[in-house]
Amino acid sequence: MHSYPEAAVTYADFRSWIWSCGITSDSRGLVCEPKASSESEMEIQARWFGGEFGRSFTGTDGEKIEIVQFGHWNRAAGPDFTECAVRIDGELKSGPIELDLDVRDWESHGHGNNPAFESTVLHVFTDGPSLNRFYTRSLAHRKIVQVQLPQYAWSQGPPDFLPEAFPGRCVAPLASMNDDEVASLLLSASQYRLHQKTVRLEVMSDSTHPEQALFQGLAEALGFRSNKTAMAVLAQRCPIRELRKMDSIEREARLFGAAGFLDREIFETKAQQESRRYLRELWDRWWKIRGTVEPSGKRAIPWSFSGNRPLNHPQRRVGALAALVEQWPSLRPLWESPVNNLEKHVNNFVKNLAHPFWIHHYTLQARPSDRPLRLIGQDRLRDMLGNVVFPGAIGRNESIWDEFLTLRKVDSNQKLRRASLRLFGPDRERQKLFTSYYHQQQGLLQIYQDFCLEDLSECSHCPFPEQLRQWQHNASRSKSAG
Numbered sequence: 001m002h003s004y005p006e007a008a009v010t011y012a013d014f015r016s017w018i019w020s021c022g023i024t025s026d027s028r029g030l031v032c033e034p035k036a037s038s039e040s041e042m043e044i045q046a047r048w049f050g051g052e053f054g055r056s057f058t059g060t061d062g063e064k065i066e067i068v069q070f071g072h073w074n075r076a077a078g079p080d081f082t083e084c085a086v087r088i089d090g091e092l093k094s095g096p097i098e099l100d101l102d103v104r105d106w107e108s109h110g111h112g113n114n115p116a117f118e119s120t121v122l123h124v125f126t127d128g129p130s131l132n133r134f135y136t137r138s139l140a141h142r143k144i145v146q147v148q149l150p151q152y153a154w155s156q157g158p159p160d161f162l163p164e165a166f167p168g169r170c171v172a173p174l175a176s177m178n179d180d181e182v183a184s185l186l187l188s189a190s191q192y193r194l195h196q197k198t199v200r201l202e203v204m205s206d207s208t209h210p211e212q213a214l215f216q217g218l219a220e221a222l223g224f225r226s227n228k229t230a231m232a233v234l235a236q237r238c239p240i241r242e243l244r245k246m247d248s249i250e251r252e253a254r255l256f257g258a259a260g261f262l263d264r265e266i267f268e269t270k271a272q273q274e275s276r277r278y279l280r281e282l283w284d285r286w287w288k289i290r291g292t293v294e295p296s297g298k299r300a301i302p303w304s305f306s307g308n309r310p311l312n313h314p315q316r317r318v319g320a321l322a323a324l325v326e327q328w329p330s331l332r333p334l335w336e337s338p339v340n341n342l343e344k345h346v347n348n349f350v351k352n353l354a355h356p357f358w359i360h361h362y363t364l365q366a367r368p369s370d371r372p373l374r375l376i377g378q379d380r381l382r383d384m385l386g387n388v389v390f391p392g393a394i395g396r397n398e399s400i401w402d403e404f405l406t407l408r409k410v411d412s413n414q415k416l417r418r419a420s421l422r423l424f425g426p427d428r429e430r431q432k433l434f435t436s437y438y439h440q441q442q443g444l445l446q447i448y449q450d451f452c453l454e455d456l457s458e459c460s461h462c463p464f465p466e467q468l469r470q471w472q473h474n475a476s477r478s479k480s481a482g
């Protein structure tokens, strides 16, 4: 037990438990220390600059990071350290480094809108939201590589939604169900959810036009959670039947202008040289229609800019929407007639989607990126399929349900993590097993919506656990009957 390194491992286990209580040990033995969050930013910066945390790190996206040069303390405004050199995945980069206590400080301190932080090469932090991913982006919406100091990873505070984040009363009955029973429960819940989406699209089609329902549905899927409503409003203010009558540049002028992205300041003072030609083309058309389209101040579309992946900047989402409309004739048949292998068709369609400007730009103002950027990534594609294409198609062809079941999962998000924690507790294996496919994720979200979000009693009055026994009973009866 005392041989090397068993004793150290035993102590390390003990230490990690102690740390979870906010108490640490040091080389002198067991010493109670405050949690790291009580250290000031400057103390941690000093430890960083002094090399106390080492030189080699792993970025939040798995990048291999080596600090070649810690640079200099900045004595003026701007990032904390200047003239630093960092090797990221083998590529040497130079520029400032910013160190914050919380990753969200980047936005709350206004760095994301401050040109002085534009060339930052690394954002180092100790803490952040425990379930949400928070991206660091520059004014030009360039993604800045992040490092969470591993020494502080344990110090994350309680989940931001603590009242809802505990394992629920249904963990035990779910654990007593076998995998097939749980799978069938999720499958049923997901089918119910899909049907709700089909009904919604049908109602929207009846109220407006099938093409407009499709257009709005796709716009919402492109907007993701944070800009779903904003994109829906944009699609409503720029109806597809009007956009289809316009040539490409007029259509884009209409979309970007209605979105509120064509203010004169961007064009005249902020845009990079490379972007000005495109903006000039948009402006030449926009000023002619502006008077009849531009919303007044308080009617402007409220976009959410912070915390999104750079690729999901709202301007890129509008660019992707414009590209979809450009290819509308090849998209419409997917909606109108039965198609075998919908996923493959939509995948090919999205892969071939291009736009001369948006294939290289994060925003209207930014410099071109070195590499081409996909207009629609895998997760947006999956949401377009799951929220619009399949719900629309299944109304005409019920046999595509089997195809729906083969759609792979999307990246986890806060709601999904919350749902799987509440239903499966700490059972990681089951959390993983039952979030591998899109329909399973949808089933989980449906149960969460139907029961967890309806419950105001911290589970004690929720009927779901008792109903599970009934579900189990029914499942075993139908199995023996089969």
Ligand code: SF4
Binding pocket: 167, 168, 169, 170, 171, 422, 423, 447, 451, 452, 453, 455, 458, 459, 462, 463, 464, 465
């Ligand atoms: S509210 Fe109901 S479904 Fe949600 S975790 Fe509690 S018991 Fe489970």
